[in-house]
Amino acid sequence: MPNFKYTSEFQFDPSDPFGHMQEEFPRRSEFDVVIIGAGPNGLIAGAYLARAGLKVAVVERRFEAGGGLATEENLYPCYSSNPHVLYHMMVDYMPAIRDFELDGPALTWIRPNSQTGMVFEDGSSILLARMANDTKDSIAKYSFKDAVTFGKVVRKWRKIVDDIIAPATYIPPMAPIEITMAMQRTPVGQEMLELGELSPLQLITETFDHDKVRALLLYASCMWGLDPRETGLGFMVPLMIDRAMNKCYCYGGSHKFASALGRQVLKGGGLILEAATVDKILIENGRAVGVHLFHEDRELRAKVVMSTLDPHTTFLDMVGEQHLDAALKESVKGWAWDKWSFNTLHIAANEKPKYRCDDPWIDQAFATVVGIEGVDSLLQHWGNVAKGKLDLNAFGGHSTCESQFDPTLSDRPGKYVSMFQIHAPYDLEGGWLARRDEIQEAILARWRKAAPNLTPENIVSRSMEDPEEIEIRFPHMRRGSIKHGDYRPLQMGYYRPNEHCSSTRTPIEGLYVCGVSTYPGGLVLGGPGYLGANSVAEDLGVKKWWKPTPEMDRYIKTYLS
C-alpha cells in the first residue's frame, strides 16, 4: 500500500454532480524520496529504499517504466522486440538480482554457450563462447598459438573481473591514487593496473596474432563505446571480453526485468508514476525539496530527490544554473556525450537468419558480427562513425535473432524477430531523415549477403531506430548517447560524472544522482542505482536490510580494509 501524505485538497468533489466522478492523484503530495526516471537504476534505487521503509515515488516520463529495459511492439502489429537493452551483461554479479531474488520464478535468464560469432565474406567465421574451450576450438582454426594464449589469458582476466572489477562496480568509487595504492596489495591488482596503461588496440594486438581473432576481440571490447586507441582504460578489456562471454537474455524480453523491479518498488509500498515528466527540481534554501511535473501542475515534495538523468538535464535544466557553484557548473558544461550512437534495424521474418559460414554454431549465437573483415576494416568503420560518416560499402554491425530464445516476441506463430545494430553517428553527413531509407536498404543488403535467406519475400515487417530517434524516445540520451555520456578516462570511475558527484551525493543538499552518467556508468550494471540507494539510506539514517554480495565482501577485505 503506498504510504504517502496528502498535503492539500484534491480537485475531486463528490458532492458536485457535474464534477469529476473519479478521484485523482493529488496535486501536492509528500514523500521521503522522489526518483526521476524509472530506468533500471531508478527502479533499483526505488526498490531498495521502499523495502527499507521509506516512502518512495519513482517518476517516469514515458507511458511505461523501464527506460532502456524496454520490450515493445516496434514491429506493430504483432511483433515485439527489445529496442534498447538486449544483452544483459552483469546478471551474475548484480546485487539487485540476488537481493530481490530475481532469478527464480520471477525472471528466467538464458545464457547461451554460443555467445558472439563473427562471419566473414569468404564464409569463414570465429566464435566467442561461454565455455573457453569452445572459443579455443574456433580460434584454433586460424592460430593454435592464439588459441593457447586465449585459454591462458581469459583465466587471468576472469580473475581480474571476479576479484576486482565486478565487485568494485557496486562499491563507491575511489580516487585514482587510492586505487593505485589498494591494487598494489595483490598480484591480480598489479596486473590490472598494468593493463590500464594500454589502449584496447594495443592490448589485443600485443596479445593475439591473427587478424580475425583480434577483430572479434576488439569488437567485443569496444562495442559499448571504448575508444580502441585511447590509453588509460585498458583494464576495461578483460571486463568487456569476460562479459561478452557471459551475456544473458531475459526471457519474455528485457522489459520483464523492469516489471519485476517495478513490482519490488510497489511491494515495498512505493509508487511508480508514469506519463509524468519532471521539469523542475524544487530548490529551497539551497536544498532539493521535490519535483514539479510538466503540464499537470503537480508537485511531489520529498526529503531526497534522486535523478537518473544526464548531467545537463539534471543540473542545467531541472536545478538551474543559478543554484550551481562554479566548479560544478563548469564540469557539467564540459560533459562529453557518447562518441557514437546506435542505429538498429528490427525485422520480423519467416525464418531466422541462416548464415553462410563454416560453423553451424554461428546460427545459434546470441550475437553475430557481420561486415567486419579484420582489424583494419573495423577501425575504418569506427573511424568513419567518429567523423559523422557511414560508408555504405564498408560497414559492419552485430545482429541477434531474439526469437530463437524467446517465442513470446512474435504474436503470430512461426515468425522470427531479429535485429541488426550498427555503431552510427548522431550527426550523420546528409542527415538521418534524408538518408534513412538508403541506409536501411544498405543494412539489409549487407545482412542478406551474410544470411542469404533474408530475402524480401521472407521479411514480413521491419522498423529502424536511428540515433535521432533514440533521443526522441529518451531526450536525456542526448545526441543518442546510450550511456548518457562518453566512456573516456576523464568521465570514468571517480570522475563520472565529475569528482563532485561520483559518490551519488551532489553539492546540492538533498539531491543525488544515480543514472548511468554516474559511477560506475553505462549499460545495465545496476551499479548507480544501488550505490545511490546506499548513500540515501546512510544519509537518512535508515537501516539497510541488504548486505554486500560475497564477492564484494571479499573485495572489501582484500583491498579496502
Added chain:
Amino acid sequence: MSKDERFDVVVIGAGPNGMTTAAYLAKCGLSVCVLEERTECGGACETQEPIPGVRIFPHAMLMYASPAPGFEQLELHKHGFRMNWSPHDVLTENTDFACTDGWRPITDKDKLGWAKLGGLLGTPPFTRDLMRATFWCPPHPPEVEVTDENVPYMQVYKQHQPDIWTHELREMTMLDLLDEHCETEHFKTAMAFAAWASGAAGHWEGVAIPAVTSVQLLTLPNTGNRSIPRGGLHGYFHAIHRAAVSHGAVVRTCCPVDEILIEDGRAVGVRLRETAAMGGRTIRANKAVIAAIDVHQAFLKMVGPRHLDPGVIQKIKDVSLKNQTLYVSVFHTKTPLKLNAKFASHQEAKGIGSGPGRTPQLGVYPCDSREIYYENVADVDGHKGQPVVPAERVMWFHGPPQTFDPTDCQASYKRGYISNAFEVAVTSPDLHKEGEDALDRYKAEMDAYMRKAYSQMVDGLDDANLIHHWSATGRDVEFRNTGLIGGTWCGSRHDEDQLWTNRPIQELARYRTPIEGLYHAHQTSGHPGGLCLMAIPYNLMHILIEDGIAEPGDWWYASPWYIPQHGKISARRG
C-alpha cells in the same frame, strides 16, 4: 524441479478484468497469483510505441469507467491514477454532426432528451446511480424472476425520473427511445452507431438503456467525456496493476495457462504451457481459480468436454461473436490532416490547423440517416465478408485528439504528424465467409478502402503526404491478444440474449461455473461484457463473498440493487 506453488486464488489472464479481480482479492487479504500469457499485462488496455515518440493505443482508448466503484474501493488515486482532462466537451461545445453534405447542427431537444435519459435533469447522484445500476450490479440469482420492478436501471428511473419508467422501456430499441426523446435524425444515427461500437447496438430490442448509457459514459459532462487517463487506458490499467501488487498480488508474465486442474469436480489449480517463463509448471489454488480469459478458451479448452455436458458446450460454442471487429488505423503524415472544403468551416472550432490543436476530432461520419447505419450493420454482421458498402458510405469514428497536451506525441512529434485512431467496424475474421485469414489477404486493399472512407472528410491521406499507415485488423487483434476471440473488441455481442442474466449463457450468468471453485471474469463471459469498466470484478466480488471466499473490510460496499442468492452469505454489509 521446485515444489508446486500454492496461492489462495489463481487468476488466469492479466487484462483489466483479471487484474482488477486480483486487486480486489488481494485487498481482502487473500494470496493471489495472476498468470499472463503475454510479456506485458493489460490485455486490450495497452499503449505501444511503434516508432520512437509515437504512441498508439491499439485497442482501448476511451474512458468509459468513470462511475466505477473501483476507483474508491481500490483507491486508485493513491496508486497514481490521473486523468488528462481535455478542455473540450463533447456535447456542450461541438454540437454539429458530420453528414455527407457537411455539418448539421443538433438541437436543444436533442441535448435535453439525451441529458434526461442520462439522469442529468434529476437529483444527483442520479447519473452515477443509473450507470452503476446498468453496469455495476451482478445479475439477479436464478430463483429471482426478473421484472420491471427489480431491474436495477428501472428502479433508478422510477426513483429519479418516473416519466421514463414504462413497461415498454425494456422492450424498446435505443432508436425507439431516441425517437421519443430527441429530435434530429443525424444525432440519433450517430448515437446508434456509437452504441453499436460500445457493445449494445441502436437497433436491438431489449437493450435500449444499456445502449444509451454505454454511450453516455463517454458523452456526459461528468464522465470521461472526451478525456482519457494520463498514459492512455494503459495508464489507468497501471493504477489497477499497482493496487494489486501493493496489496501483495504476485504477477507472472509470459506464463500462459494450458489447463485448469480439476479434481473431483473442483478446480484446484492450473498447469502452465511449456513455453512459460518459469520452472514450475503447476500452480495450486486453495480457494478459487478465476478465468479472466475468453469464454471459448476457458471452457472449451481448459475445462473441456470431460467436465461439461454437451448441451453447455454447444451453448458456449454458440456465444455470438457478431459485434464487429474494429479495423483501427493511425496515420503518420508529412503535413497535418485537414478538413476538406465541405467541412472546412469548422477548422477553427474543431481545433485544426497549426499549433497545438493540429489534428481534428471528427466524431462519427456519416450520420445522415439511420439507413446508412442499417446498411453498415448489415454489411458487417449480415454479409460476413469483404465490405460491399461503398467507401463513401462507410461509417467510421475518430478518437479524441490529445494535442492540448504538449507531452503527447500528437502534439509534439518532430518527424511529421500523427493522427488519432480512425476505426471502422468490419466482419469478425472468424465469421468471414472466405476464411478466417481473409483479412490478412485483403489487408492492402482494406487499407486503401479505409483511406478512401476517411478522405470523404479529411485531406492529406494521399500517397504524397502519407508516410505510414498503421493498421490492425481483427485478425491481427486475435493474434495479439488471445482474449479477443473473433478479433472482436468485446468478444461477444451485448444483446438481450447475451447480457445480464443471460451472459454469456444462463448457466454461467453469475460468474460461477459448474466446476466448484472455478469462476469466470472476462469481457466475453461476464455481465456487463466489454469495456474497461472494473465492472465484472466488482460484480464478481458479490459472488465470492456469497461463497465465503472473499471477506472484504470496511472499504467494501455492495450494489444497492443486488439481490443475494438464497442460502448464501449476503454481500451487503450491515
